[in-house]
Amino acid sequence: MARAYSIEEQLTWDELPAELPPEQLEAEAGTAPDEAVMPPPAATPQPAAEPGEPVFNSAQYGATTPPWSAAHAYTNLHPPKNPTTATVVGNFNCTEAGFENQTHHIVLDFGAMPFPVLEGQSIGIIAPGTDANGKTHFARQYSIASPRNGERPGYNNISLTVKRVREDHQGKPVHGVCSNYVCDLKVGDKVQVVGPFGASFLMPNHPKSHIVMICTGTGSAPMRAMTEWRRRLRKSGKFEGGKLMLFFGARTQQELPYFGPLQTLPKDFIDINFAFSRTPGQPKRYVQDVMRERKADLAAMLKDGQSHFYVCGLKSMEEGVMLALRDVAVEAGLDWDSVGASLKREGRMHLETY
Ligand SMILES: Cc1cc2nc3c(=O)[nH]c(=O)nc-3n(C[C@H](O)[C@H](O)[C@H](O)COP(=O)(O)OP(=O)(O)OC[C@H]3O[C@@H](n4cnc5c(N)ncnc54)[C@H](O)[C@@H]3O)c2cc1C
Numbered sequence: 259m260a261r262a263y264s265i266e267e268q269l270t271w272d273e274l275p276a277e278l279p280p281e282q283l284e285a286e287a288g289t290a291p292d293e294a295v296m297p298p299p300a301a302t303p304q305p306a307a308e309p310g311e312p313v314f315n316s317a318q319y320g321a322t323t324p325p326w327s328a329a330h331a332y333t334n335l336h337p338p339k340n341p342t343t344a345t346v347v348g349n350f351n352c353t354e355a356g357f358e359n360q361t362h363h364i365v366l367d368f369g370a371m372p373f374p375v376l377e378g379q380s381i382g383i384i385a386p387g388t389d390a391n392g393k394t395h396f397a398r399q400y401s402i403a404s405p406r407n408g409e410r411p412g413y414n415n416i417s418l419t420v421k422r423v424r425e426d427h428q429g430k431p432v433h434g435v436c437s438n439y440v441c442d443l444k445v446g447d448k449v450q451v452v453g454p455f456g457a458s459f460l461m462p463n464h465p466k467s468h469i470v471m472i473c474t475g476t477g478s479a480p481m482r483a484m485t486e487w488r489r490r491l492r493k494s495g496k497f498e499g500g501k502l503m504l505f506f507g508a509r510t511q512q513e514l515p516y517f518g519p520l521q522t523l524p525k526d527f528i529d530i531n532f533a534f535s536r537t538p539g540q541p542k543r544y545v546q547d548v549m550r551e552r553k554a555d556l557a558a559m560l561k562d563g564q565s566h567f568y569v570c571g572l573k574s575m576e577e578g579v580m581l582a583l584r585d586v587a588v589e590a591g592l593d594w595d596s597v598g599a600s601l602k603r604e605g606r607m608h609l610e611t612y
Pocket residue numbers: 281284285286380398399400401402419420421422423425426427432433434435436437438476477479610611612
């Protein structure tokens with residue numbers, strides 16, 4: 259399903275944004291599940307819809323408004339027609355699999371150019387050169403992985419978590435234009451950036467607000483940003499409580515971005531749950547399997563009006579995750595229709611899958 263622009267985003271437009279190219283719409287539709295992090299259909303049987311019963315539509319639960327206590331997000335300060343330039347100040351390994359692996363942690367510095375961002379927002383990067391039709395490449399979106407005050411606090415820089423696309427959603431070998439360009443960048447290189455984008459996938463800022471983060475692969479970028487912001491608040495004595503719960507899936511531990519740094523976070527700060535789908539000799543586990551194992555704690559979160567849910571990663575994870583949440587709610591005696599509707603209405607359920 260293609261994303262819809264939120265009302266907030268639309269209110270910031272002076273002119274209509276460029277239409278999404280067919281390739282991106284196709285990528286966002288993502289029909290074929292990626293075996294890498296998603297179960298084959300038979301692995302996690304889902305209740306089939308009875309004849310006449312509506313098919314489960316996970317996207318309907320995604321909020322288009324931010325949590326009430328989110329900070330104001332600036333959007334489209336640098337629109338596609340007028341990109342700004344950032345300088346690469348870092349290109350690091352962020353998996354145990356090594357630098358040559360597919361996922362990189364990239365740091366971009368904006369120098370004196372104002373580029374205010376919030377956790378959960380994304381930017382667009384325009385790869386140099388032209389496409390097969392001789393047109394400038396369209397901007398690819400990347401979630402910001404750093405908190406609002408910079409990858410390095412107090413600096414005008416942001417980080418990204420970028421995975422090289424080497425095969426398409428059907429497993430056919432391809433050379434992803436922008437992801438490979440970004441992963442090959444060297445310190446000192448200049449990059450064309452547009453954005454920031456996104457005015458609803460934002461974190462709550464009020465005391466005792468809980469955050470449940472559910473992600474696969476590079477979907478961890480916004481979760482890293484939110485976690486790091488709360489970690490910095492806690493370090494400076496300004497953290498006012500609220501739980502952090504993370505469900506994070508990848509094929510193997512070695513391929514999971516930021517596995518090492520996650521180990522150093524205190525257990526009383528964040529409740530981390532990993533799911534690995536291809537650990538040799540181990541049964542396949544996907545994020546929704548682990549969510550079901552943690553149903554008592556998730557049910558408590560669903561009952562609490564201070565809880566905010568964020569889902570980010572492959573499009574194909576969305577349905578399994580939402581079905582798991584629904585089942586957890588129903589098993590706990592909650593009315594899922596009203597819980598799901600409140601989460602959406604109150605800006606407490608955010609879905610960003612691609
Ligand atoms: C809101 C949003 C946030 C995003 N955040 C991130 C992020 O934080 N990190 C990140 O790495 N990516 C992220 N993406 C995906 C990113 O925008 C690009 O789509 C991705 O990097 C592929 O671009 P490309 O130019 O390399 O591939 P293209 O040259 O555009 O595509 C090459 C081929 O690969 C297929 N393809 C495209 N994307 C994928 C994919 N992800 N997996 C498998 N096949 C694909 C295409 O259908 C096409 O056939 C995000 C997308 C959205 C919409």
